[in-house]
Amino acid sequence: MSARNAFYAQSGGVTAVINASAAGVIETARKHPKQIANVYAGRNGIIGALTEDMIDTNRESAASIEALKYTPGGAFGSARYKLKSLEENRAEYERLIEVFKAHDIGYFFYNGGNDSMDTAHKVSQLAKKMKFPLTCLGIPKTVDNDLPVTDNCPGFGSVAKYVAVSTQEAALDVLSMAKTSTKVFILEVMGRHAGWIAAAGGLAGREPGDAPHIILLPEVPFDEKAFLARVRQCVEDYDYCVVVVSEGAAYPDGRFLAEAGTRDAFGHAQLGGVAPVVANMVRSKLGYKYHYAIADYLQRSARHIASATDVKQAYAVGKAAVQFALEGKTAVMPVIKRTSDAPYRWRIESAALSRIANKEKMLPKRYIAKDGFGITEACRRYLEPLIRGEDYPPYIKGLPKTAKLKNVPVKPRLNTKFVV
Amino acid sequence: MSARNAFYAQSGGVTAVINASAAGVIETARKHPKQIANVYAGRNGIIGALTEDMIDTNRESAASIEALKYTPGGAFGSARYKLKSLEENRAEYERLIEVFKAHDIGYFFYNGGNDSMDTAHKVSQLAKKMKFPLTCLGIPKTVDNDLPVTDNCPGFGSVAKYVAVSTQEAALDVLSMAKTSTKVFILEVMGRHAGWIAAAGGLAGREPGDAPHIILLPEVPFDEKAFLARVRQCVEDYDYCVVVVSEGAAYPDGRFLAEAGTRDAFGHAQLGGVAPVVANMVRSKLGYKYHYAIADYLQRSARHIASATDVKQAYAVGKAAVQFALEGKTAVMPVIKRTSDAPYRWRIESAALSRIANKEKMLPKRYIAKDGFGITEACRRYLEPLIRGEDYPPYIKGLPKTAKLKNVPVKPRLNTKFVV
Numbered sequence: 001m002s003a004r005n006a007f008y009a010q011s012g013g014v015t016a017v018i019n020a021s022a023a024g025v026i027e028t029a030r031k032h033p034k035q036i037a038n039v040y041a042g043r044n045g046i047i048g049a050l051t052e053d054m055i056d057t058n059r060e061s062a063a064s065i066e067a068l069k070y071t072p073g074g075a076f077g078s079a080r081y082k083l084k085s086l087e088e089n090r091a092e093y094e095r096l097i098e099v100f101k102a103h104d105i106g107y108f109f110y111n112g113g114n115d116s117m118d119t120a121h122k123v124s125q126l127a128k129k130m131k132f133p134l135t136c137l138g139i140p141k142t143v144d145n146d147l148p149v150t151d152n153c154p155g156f157g158s159v160a161k162y163v164a165v166s167t168q169e170a171a172l173d174v175l176s177m178a179k180t181s182t183k184v185f186i187l188e189v190m191g192r193h194a195g196w197i198a199a200a201g202g203l204a205g206r207e208p209g210d211a212p213h214i215i216l217l218p219e220v221p222f223d224e225k226a227f228l229a230r231v232r233q234c235v236e237d238y239d240y241c242v243v244v245v246s247e248g249a250a251y252p253d254g255r256f257l258a259e260a261g262t263r264d265a266f267g268h269a270q271l272g273g274v275a276p277v278v279a280n281m282v283r284s285k286l287g288y289k290y291h292y293a294i295a296d297y298l299q300r301s302a303r304h305i306a307s308a309t310d311v312k313q314a315y316a317v318g319k320a321a322v323q324f325a326l327e328g329k330t331a332v333m334p335v336i337k338r339t340s341d342a343p344y345r346w347r348i349e350s351a352a353l354s355r356i357a358n359k360e361k362m363l364p365k366r367y368i369a370k371d372g373f374g375i376t377e378a379c380r381r382y383l384e385p386l387i388r389g390e391d392y393p394p395y396i397k398g399l400p401k402t403a404k405l406k407n408v409p410v411k412p413r414l415n416t417k418f419v420v
Numbered sequence: 421m422s423a424r425n426a427f428y429a430q431s432g433g434v435t436a437v438i439n440a441s442a443a444g445v446i447e448t449a450r451k452h453p454k455q456i457a458n459v460y461a462g463r464n465g466i467i468g469a470l471t472e473d474m475i476d477t478n479r480e481s482a483a484s485i486e487a488l489k490y491t492p493g494g495a496f497g498s499a500r501y502k503l504k505s506l507e508e509n510r511a512e513y514e515r516l517i518e519v520f521k522a523h524d525i526g527y528f529f530y531n532g533g534n535d536s537m538d539t540a541h542k543v544s545q546l547a548k549k550m551k552f553p554l555t556c557l558g559i560p561k562t563v564d565n566d567l568p569v570t571d572n573c574p575g576f577g578s579v580a581k582y583v584a585v586s587t588q589e590a591a592l593d594v595l596s597m598a599k600t601s602t603k604v605f606i607l608e609v610m611g612r613h614a615g616w617i618a619a620a621g622g623l624a625g626r627e628p629g630d631a632p633h634i635i636l637l638p639e640v641p642f643d644e645k646a647f648l649a650r651v652r653q654c655v656e657d658y659d660y661c662v663v664v665v666s667e668g669a670a671y672p673d674g675r676f677l678a679e680a681g682t683r684d685a686f687g688h689a690q691l692g693g694v695a696p697v698v699a700n701m702v703r704s705k706l707g708y709k710y711h712y713a714i715a716d717y718l719q720r721s722a723r724h725i726a727s728a729t730d731v732k733q734a735y736a737v738g739k740a741a742v743q744f745a746l747e748g749k750t751a752v753m754p755v756i757k758r759t760s761d762a763p764y765r766w767r768i769e770s771a772a773l774s775r776i777a778n779k780e781k782m783l784p785k786r787y788i789a790k791d792g793f794g795i796t797e798a799c800r801r802y803l804e805p806l807i808r809g810e811d812y813p814p815y816i817k818g819l820p821k822t823a824k825l826k827n828v829p830v831k832p833r834l835n836t837k838f839v840v
Contacts, residue, residue: 014596016589044599073592079600161818166718168819169436172493173721176434179464180499185717203819273696275714293716294695297605298586301593304725307818387818398581398727398807399588399623 003035004106006322007049008057009042010078010141011112011119015155016162016303017314018141019068019075019403021111024318025139026057026065035326036107040410045079046110046119050092050420052099054410067403069315070393072303075405081420083119086126093126095418100127100134102413107135107325111318113142113153117333118357124331137321138333138353141314143300145196148359149351150335152386154317155300157310160200161387162302163189163244166295168204171211171242174291178240184231184282185242186292187212188275190299192248195219195363197299200383201244202375211242213373216278218248219363220372222257227278228285230373235288245274304400308389313346320348344385423455424526426742427469428477429462430498430561431532431539435575436582436723437734438561439488439495439823441531444738445559446477446485455746456527460830465499466530466539470512470840472519474830487823489735490813492723495825501840503539506546513546515838520547520554522833527555527745531738533562533573537753538777544751557741558753558773561734563720565616568779569771570755572806574737575720577730580620581807582722583609583664586715588624591631591662594711598660604651604702605662606712607632608695610719612668615639615783617719620803621664622795631662633793636698638668639783640792642677647698648705650793655708665694724820728809733766740768764805 008025010018022041029036041055042048048055055076057065068075083092100108110120117138124136140147145156167187174185191197195217202215213234216222234241249257258274275292282290313336320334332350339345367379375383393400428445430438442461449456461475462468468475475496477485488495503512520528530540537558544556560567565576587607594605611617615637622635633654636642654661669677678694695712702710733756740754752770759765787799795803813820 010596013601014593047599071592072589073594074596077596077599080597081600164819165724166722168822169492169721169723170717172491172822173434173717174493176430176494176497177500179467179497180501181433182717187718273693276693276696291716292714293718294712294714295718296711296713297590297593297602298607298713298715298718301589302586303589304585384817389818390812390815392810392812395810397804398809399584402588402592 003033003037004104006036006039006107006109007042007054007100007105008039008109009045009049009111010074010076011045011110011116012078012080013143013300014074014078015141015143015300016072016158016306017154017311018111019071019073020311020314021139021141021154021318022075023065023068024315025109025322028319028322032326040103040105041076043407044077045081046083047079047081047420049096049099050418052412052414054103055407056410059406059408064403064405067401069311070303070400071403072301075403076407082115083122086122093123096123097127097130097132099414101132103410106133107137109137109139109321111139111141113144114147114358114360117353121331121353121357124353135325135330137325138356139317139321140333140335143197144191144194146194146360146362147356148361149355151338151346152336154310154314156196157307157313157386158302159190159197159299160383161307162299162305163197163200163295164203164387165305167201167212167242167244170293171204174240174242181289182291183235183240183288184290186275186278186290187244188273188292188294189244189246191218191246193218193360193362195246195248198244198246199363199367199375199379200387203380203383203387209238212244213238213241214243215374216243216245216249217363217368218246218250219368221252222249224281228281231282232286243278245278247274249274303393306391307387308391309386311391316348324350341381341385344388423453423457424524426456426459426527426529427462427474427520427525428459428529429465429469429531430494430496431465431530431536432498432500433563433720434494434498435561435563435720436492436578436726437574437731438531439491439493440731440734441559441561441574441738442495443485443488444735445529445742448739448742452746460523460525461496463827464497465501466503467499467501467840469516469519470838472832472834474523475827476830479826479828484823484825487821489731490723490820491823492721495823496827502535503542506542513543516543517547517550517552519834521552523830526553529557529559529741531559531561533564534567534778534780537773541751541773541777544773555745555750557745557750558776559737559741560753560755563617564611564614566614566780566782567776568781569775571758571766572756574730574734576616577727577733577806578722579610579617579719580803581727582719582725583617583620583715584623584807585725587621587632587662587664590713591624594660594662601709602711603655603660603708604710606695606698606710607664608693608712608714609664609666611638611666613638613780613782615666615668618664618666619783619787619795619799620807623800623803623807629658632664633658633661634663635794636663636665636669637783637788638666638670639788641672642669644701648701651702652706663698665698667694669694723813726811727807728811729806731811736768744770761801761805764808
């Protein structure tokens with residue numbers, strides 16, 4: 001069989017290490033020119049396939065692909081674009097197959113989260129039905145760490161490290177000023193449904209009294225009275241209180257705290273920001289001076305403080321996806337299998353996309369402290385290896401070096417337009 | 421003359437490197453036991469002197485003092501506590517002298533910003549009047565970089581590096597998602613009066629079109645119309661727009677944007693947060709999807725991404741303060757004198773506290789782009805050396821190691837209480 005092309009696309013929110021997965025795919029593919037002629041990357045993710053706007057990665061030097069390993073963001077562009085169900089929009093799936101056919105694409109690598117695994121799964125089913133030979137591989141990526149089957153998700157370890165390090169650093173700052181200044185510090189982190197990222201803040205505390213003193217998880221319905229009592233207790237016992245709050249923290253009735261009705265001067269509902277809501281509670285009910293930080297995109301793009309474990313795993317799942325494809329596996333995703341906590345050991349296995357698509361893994365009960373405000377030792381054992389090791393990018397003039405790709409388009413072969 | 425003791429205190433908002441200055445003081449003092457018997461540190465800054473609550477730094481090992489070089493926050497506690505004028509509260513100054521006398525303190529090292537230099541100056545004047553031999557040294561510290569005479573302030577280089585790196589990283593994230601998601605990203609940084617920190621965000625952009633596209637400085641009155649026009653232009657030209665906004669950004673009449681009347685559901689004025697105010701403008705007037713981050717304390721405690729230049733200078737001013745004191749200089753502060761931009765060269769000199777006290781250095785006009793939304797080449801030449809070099813802390817289990825001081829109190833010698 002002669003060499004065919006591969007299509008690679010990044011999907012959903014990007015991470016500090018998704019480009020390391022891209023490097024894993026491209027470098028591994030380049031080692032097998034007899035099977036894979038070229039890797040085409042979708043410009044802006046799957047949209048690039050639908051609109052036949054693909055990037056010729058063969059035009060990038062080995063050094064540029066190497067540089068992807070330390071470049072945050074999505075080097076080819078990602079997209080928040082969920083393909084509808086086959087019944088609702090079969091045309092989209094057929095268009096994908098049409099573009100793949102036109103460019104002799106025999107391998108489809110889709111680097112994303114739950115939704116993307118569903119898409120990769122559907123594409124593999126349709127290709128089969130249409131008798132178009134296509135090997136479909138998912139590659140895990142999500143800072144939310146909410147994919148099932150895999151021990152953890154590439155992208156999470158680095159945001160976890162960022163949050164743990166930032167919590168530890170800010171706590172030292174607040175503690176040293178608490179006598180005359182801020183007593184309560186609130187750090188808002190990502191995680192709309194699952195509390196993995198907020199839980200990682202808990203790694204900063206090693207001894208009783210250490211910050212963070214309170215973690216507000218989406219998995220635990222918010223109890224204002226218990227929360228305020230705990231804040232007061234912390235300030236009385238330790239002089240200060242550090243709170244890590246997930247953007248997904250919610251009341252027992254499911255309403256997000258962030259939707260608690262903050263309005264601007266014109267009466268418009270103000271979007272986002274659970275930290276100020278919590279801060280206002282602290283101020284109006286307890287009267288303590290507070291400060292809050294909202295890490296937002298800084299946390300998921302912080303390649304400068306990436307976890308070495310995470311970088312290694314992100315590369316490994318990209319590499320394994322190509323290897324699995326060349327072994328003839330399809331409709332699978334490389335998963336990380338943990339074989340030991342201490343010393344930390346893991347290997348890559350494959351799991352059927354059908355087992356992963358559209359499923360969310362929440363923080364299990366045994367990882368949440370009884371009072372709901374912290375993490376357990378079991379959680380710490382799980383999280384700690386994921387933030388291990390530093391993998392610093394090279395620097396020029398005080399700033400991290402990043403990949404500068406040419407992103408040369410592949411010449412279109414179809415005369416048809418497709419509007420997304 | 422027999423050896424006397426030294427008193428060292430941290431003052432005002434702490435930084436990622438103020439403890440490096442402390443290490444400079446203590447390590448240098450330890451090398452001169454014939455002149456300096458012990459360095460007593462104020463617990464919670466100057467309050468520790470007023471209440472006779474001092475820390476015996478001789479009880480700390482050399483390794484612990486060494487660890488201060490990579491520990492953020494204020495290791496002995498800092499304080500937002502401004503001594504009133506001599507006329508208003510002479511009792512406070514006299515109490516200081518009384519405590520210093522009781523503990524045979526002949527050297528006073530005050531590590532802080534403008535206010536603290538004023539205090540150190542007044543203490544030196546009063547000691548003279550009271551005929552108490554006291555050598556008074558200021559040690560510069562402020563993330564705001566607003567002290568006059570000195571080329572720059574220890575603490576600033578590291579927050580500048582944090583802001584530049586974070587801006588660059590977040591911009592790569594936003595750019596890669598802009599096709600289908602966030603188009604405008606706003607990063608709020610510190611600097612209530614001077615725009616040095618926001619200006620440092622400008623280092624992230626090297627080529628036309630690079631982020632940040634807009635910097636909102638306190639020095640430039642905010643023009644909403646011009647701002648929104650520029651945001652729209654950026655989104656049209658580059659697909660996205662990154663804004664770095666100083667917390668001190670203000671309208672022509674002096675009102676802070678952050679005070680623009682945001683109210684919570686109960687009608688309480690909501691404090692802080694210029695980023696959401698700017699974001700709401702973008703949303704209501706242009707309709708673009710936005711995200712914002714508020715770095716808050718994360719920026720000034722981010723020792724993990726400290727500038728090596730900054731760490732070196734922070735240590736150098738602590739060391740020089742002791743050396744100046746031993747040379748008999750008093751009522752002075754070590755200042756950083758830049759002798760060359762490229763290669764970057766600097767040395768430490770001394771300047772009279774009277775030249776520094778209560779003066780603020782704003783961003784000069786020649787550092788601000790004509791349109792008010794960016795920095796000039798001259799500004800870049802000034803800023804770039806300050807963020808050069810990485811000075812990583814050691815890590816244990818994925819988290820930075822920090823100093824664990826014993827902070828043993830010095831036995832009080834006075835029978836009097838003093839209430840602050």
